[in-house]
Amino acid sequence: MTLHLPPGLAVTMVDHVGIAVPNLDAAIDFHVGTLGGVLVHREINEEQGVEEAMISFGASGGTQIQLLAALTPESAIAKFISRSGPGLQQLALRVPNIDDAMATIRASGLRLLYEQARRGTANSRINFVHPKDTGGVLLELVEPASTL
Ligand code: MC0
Numbered sequence: 001m002t003l004h005l006p007p008g009l010a011v012t013m014v015d016h017v018g019i020a021v022p023n024l025d026a027a028i029d030f031h032v033g034t035l036g037g038v039l040v041h042r043e044i045n046e047e048q049g050v051e052e053a054m055i056s057f058g059a060s061g062g063t064q065i066q067l068l069a070a071l072t073p074e075s076a077i078a079k080f081i082s083r084s085g086p087g088l089q090q091l092a093l094r095v096p097n098i099d100d101a102m103a104t105i106r107a108s109g110l111r112l113l114y115e116q117a118r119r120g121t122a123n124s125r126i127n128f129v130h131p132k133d134t135g136g137v138l139l140e141l142v143e144p145a146s147t148l
Contacts, residue, residue: 016064018090024069049075092140
């Protein structure tokens, strides 16, 4: 798959991959108990309509798995599961500055889902690029609360 990202997007790493799950506790049990990950963060994000849990692997951290459960039937996660079933829902790329990244995406003609960045996990700032503009992947841009 080719993601048609503009060359100027200053991605520093894959921040996380998001998995839509029907039952958050069961998914945490699997990722921690069976896969050996560590639950490093859990929160409810009402605006996004999700309860989410971050799973980290290995001593150095790095790319995490984000488990996403719907809070309401209108949630993007509920719609995704009813259409496609549980599974990979998004790829999140870390950027040093979300406003710069959004400007670059806009200049490239790709569709951002939000006019302004919104609050994401652990007080990060996030936006999304429409999956129809990225080769079929819902792409999240994330600026962590403290840029690493
Ligand atoms: C929909 N489509 C996807 C997709 N969701 N393709 C790939 N990956 C996805 N996740 C496809 C559909 O199959 C359809 O294709 C086309 O996009 C348009 O579908 P739609 O009817 O407009 O679909 P909706 O209503 O489900 O909306 C899709 C959209 C929505 C991406 C706009 O899910 C959205 O606003 N997502 C951003 C917010 C979000 O995902 N929040 C939850 C994570 P066809 O070919 O049938 O036309 S919150 C989060 O991630 C935070 C906490 C964080 O990380 O910090």
